[in-house]
Every structure is written in C-alpha cells, then in structure tokens.
Amino acid sequence: MKVLKVNPVVLILINMLVPTMYIFRHGTYLQTFFMVFCSVLLLVTGNVKKLVAFLVLYGAIYGICFAGIYIGLLRFLVGFFVIVIQFVPCFMIASIIISQYSSTQLLSALEAIHLPRTLVIATTITLKFFPTFRREFSYIRESMRLRGIAFSLRRPVESFRYFIAPQLFRCAALAEEVTAAGLVKGIDVPVKRTSYFEEKFRFTDGLVLFVFAVGIAGGFVWNAS
C-alpha cells in the first residue's frame, strides 16, 4: 500500500493546536476525536506497529483512570493520568514527524512557521539525540554483558549505576560534538535558510487540515447543543 506523506508543517501545526484546543473545550468528544483522527493518520502514513503500541498505551492509561474510580489507592494517580491521556494524540503525531523526516527537514519546517532560530536548533539537536542514544544503548548493554556486569534485576541499583554514569559523560560529549558539527557547517549563518526538500502543500495536506478543522468545529456544535 502506498503510504501517505503529510507535510511536516501541517503535522507540527496540528500538534500545536491539539493541546491549545483543550483550553477552550474539554470532554469526551474532543478526546475521542483526536484519538480517532491521530489513529487514522498513523494508519495512512504506514505506522501500523506504532499505532498498535499507542492503542495499548491508551488502553492501559484508560484502565488506570477507570480503576481509580473504584480503588482508593489509585485515586491520587488519576489526576495525573487524566492529563497524560489527553497528550497521547500529541505523542502519536510526534512519532510520525520523527520517523518520516530527517532533522534538516524538520529544521526547515520549524523555520517555515517562524520560530526563533535558537529554539529551532535546540529542538533539532534534542530530536537527533534519541536515535543516537538508542544505538549506543545496545553497544553498552553488550559491553556490560562481556564485562560480566550485565543489566540484572537482582542488582537494580548496581546495574543502574554502571549504566547511568557513563551515559551522563556521553551526553556531555555528544552535546559538544553535535554543536561542533553544526557550527562548521554554517548553522549560525544569519540569512534565511533554504530547503532542499521543498515540501509542497498538496491536496492531501489540505484534506488532513480540513478534516481536523471540521472535527474541532463539530466539538463546538456538540458542546453547544
């Protein structure tokens, strides 16, 4: 099946609007709409595995909230999870953005919506960090196994200590390295950045935005009636 590619600016815009909308309207309708909308978006962009993972996550959080009504012990958690559950759609869209676009494409998209350069660079570097970390994590686990200090649940504190200290040093080094890589390639040039991957605004992007807008409008009608 041909997967749909959604313009990153559209995705970022939607992701900014979702939490904002909660300010004006709340309740089941909006939450359900966002969840359905984002699920369909994950499906058409070919992220079936991610969709399943998010649905499981959603179900689990929902379960905790529901259980909280009956189990007094969980009640104090409900307040927290009620908020978290509303952000699941945002995470879903963020996962599409990260998997479909490279950091430079994001850089261009973020600039297109006129965010300040420093914020844009900080965001891109943060996004770059996760995949790097994931790759290094497997090296480190392997190395710990060969040293005979493998990650073990029987010694959680020790395992964690062996693992976390080198990570902190690596983060510091990585931050400097990434900054250097950006600087020698002119990330600080004070001209408007151009983009090699021109993301045209396609019909499908319009359609996505349209469905989103109709859904939100529907929310207002729902609440009014």
Place this chain on the structure above:
Amino acid sequence: MECIMRADHLSFTYEDSKEGIRDIDFKIDEGEVVLLTGDSGCGKSTLLKCLNGLIPAVTEGEVRGSLYMEGSDYRDLKMFDLNREIGSVFQNPRTQFFTDQTTSELVFPMENYGFSKKEMDGRVEKLKKAFHLDHILNRRIYTLSSGERQMLALACARTLGQKVLLFDEPSANLDYGNAMGLGRLIAKMKKKGITVIVADHRFYYLDGIIDKALFMKDGKLEVFHSEEEFKNSGYNTRSFDIFSIEKEFRQKKNFGPCLAALEQVSYKDILRDVSLKLHKGEVTVLVGSNGAGKTTMAKLLCQSIKPDKGSVSMTDLPFFIMQDPDYQLFGTSVANELALVKNDKEAIRKCLEYLNLYEYRHAHPFALSGGQKQRLQIGMALLCDKDVMIFDEPTSGLDVSSMERISGEVCRLGEEAAILVISHDYEFIRNVADRIVYLKDGCIRENFLLNRDTVTKLNEIFRDMEEGGKNEEIEN
C-alpha cells in the same frame, strides 16, 4: 603562490588544564598539502580546532597571538565566514554528521548558507559525479561503511566549494585500502589548487605529495619545508614506506592447546564456512578490508550472535577490548574499574604502577586522556584471568611510540592466553603476529604463521587490499 593561512605567535591554553599550544608560527600557501604530526597529546587537534574556529567558539580557554586567513584576522571573522572557506573532516562520525540521512547531510551547509534549490541541485549532481555518491545518497548514515562515510564527509566538506580542507586523523577509521585511496584523492585535490591540511600520526598514504610538514612536540611547532627535509629530520618517519620496516619475527613454535574455535561457521551473507582455531600462547591477527566480516567473527566468539551454520566452541566468554574505550568503562574510579575485573587490592596497585596510572587511581575513568583510557583497558586485560582475549583495532589513532608499547603488552598477554587481534596497522601486526588470517568477502583466504619466508605473503595481502580500494576509485 599566495599565502592562504598564517599564524603569528599563536598560543592557546585550555581553561581547565595546563595543556595547549605555545608560540606557533607558520605560513601555508595556496594549493599546498600540509602534514601536521607529532605524538599523542602534542596539540595537533588543538591547532586544528584553532584553524576551523571551534577554538574559541566551542572550546573555552585563552587565545593569544593571531591567525590570518587570506590576510584577514580570525578575530574579525565570524564562524560562518571561516567555514565558507574551510571544510572540516573530523575523525569521529558523531562529530562529523549533523543529520542522520546522507542527502540531507550533503545539502545541509548549502541550506544554511541560503542557496537556491536550483543551485543545490546543480552542486549535488556535480558532487555525486566527483565522489561517486550514487550508492551513498538517500541512505541512513549509520548504514554506511567507514570508507563510504569518509567519502561522504569529504563531499560534505566540499559542498560550498571550500578552498581549504582540514582532516583530523583520517587513518584512524580507514583500512589500508581506503587510506591509500584517500591519499590519491588528496593528490588530485592538490592538482586542483585546493589546500589540504592533514593531522595524523600515520602518513604512509601521503608519501610523495607533502609540501610542508608541521611537527609538534609538547605544544611547540617545528616546520619542515619539504617532505625530504622531514624524512631527514630524525623523527621516526619510516612509516612512510611501511613495507620497508625491519623487524624481528617472533618465531615461536610451541603453542598450547586450542582454547577457542570456529568450525565451518556461516552467518547471514557476511561469513561463509569460516574455520579458525585460537591456541594458548599464540597471537593471531585477523586482517581484511572494512566490511570483510572481521567484527562479525569477533561477535561470534563473544557469543553476541549465533551462527546460522557451524559451531563455536570455547569454555568461557573471551575478554573483549573495544576500539572505543568509552563504551567499556563503567567504574566510579580508575581503581574501581579494575576492581570490577578482579577485586584484589595488591594486584590492582601493581597493575596501576606498571601502567603509570597509579597517581590517577581516584580519578574517574572518563576524566583520563584517550591514551590513558587505552592503558586502563590493557590493565583490565592483565587482571582478567581469561584465557581468550580479543583486541579490536587497539592501535587506531595511536602514535608510533604508544603503538610500540601496546605491542609489548599484547605480546606479554600472549604468553599465557590465546589472543585474536583485529588490525590494519602493518607495523603493529609485524610486532605482535604469530599467525596471520586474511578474511576477504566473508571467506578465509590465507592462514599462515608469520616468519621471514611468509612476510611477502603479508605484504601481498596489503597490496591486495589496496587494489580493492582502487576499484572504488574516484574522479575529482
């Protein structure tokens, strides 16, 4: 020829240490190939960072004296002015690449400098031809081999049409074939009038094309105005022609029992019917181009992966010394790092004294310099009591004297244990090898004891690897 770069009494001291460079004077003309060399920690990288502006932009410290680029003082130039003219090829791929995709990476500088889409298309097409990037573009960067990575890094450093190229230890991450390929590429760029500055310990791949050698010692600089002058300087420059090295052969004959073996092992499409035996008291060196399957063999021995066919037999997990020590250090102090291996205070003290690390025993392992970390790894091997050890490129990025010292350690460990070394450092191999195993395209092509009669075979293997590199020859 016009002077393109000049340093005038340049000094730099790091904020948190006494190290740095002192009173540096030099002049580099347009189109010259300049070698910057000296022992580990002599200040090569520091000088290189001064040249591309990362000092003082990222690394803090005190700069005195002046640097000039085509007559303008560095102090009046912004980072982006400098890097419009200077392309940097770093040693570490993490530092080298900002994005995770090859095409994005290639156009990244042009986007930053605001090139139009049409201009970018034109340049990408040109670079694609010049550096044979057809198979490289539109891929994730971490799927590239080290040779491909080097090629991409080089293409990226030329996207803006930079006049000066800086290389930081290119030989550390390249096999012999790829390093020789890089040498030919640099020779071509020299013909086109591009100025190339290479900082490296090893320079066999630059034989015959060096115009100037800058030799650093303890932060001070000595300038040689020709390759000839540098070769006659008394510094250990014999690695210009690596095959001319005269070394004693180890000529050991009695090896102990077989401690680890791979029998008729196949793994995916990487290895086919590979057999290897490691004997007590024998140092086996595994050679082969990048991507030949050397690391996969090591992983099989470490039982990180299981073979599809054949068997791996050994009694215990081997001790594995990784190329990048940062992945292997977990202790809270140098002494604690060794205690994780063997909790014996007396043995640790002796070991640290032997390695000249005793005064650092309370320091955090990550606070050590690169060479010290490597020594700490050796210390771990000395204490570990394992009878099989694997070293992955233990000498990459080491100067000649550090390499000699590591050779001594490996030979010493080889008295009691079975050792497998993965290396493409010819001189090091000549120092330590009892047996040579040549891996090519997933099969073992040669397996012989190294002695006076078989050394020509080893030389042929290296020439064969160079030919392999030539097949990927580039037009520039």
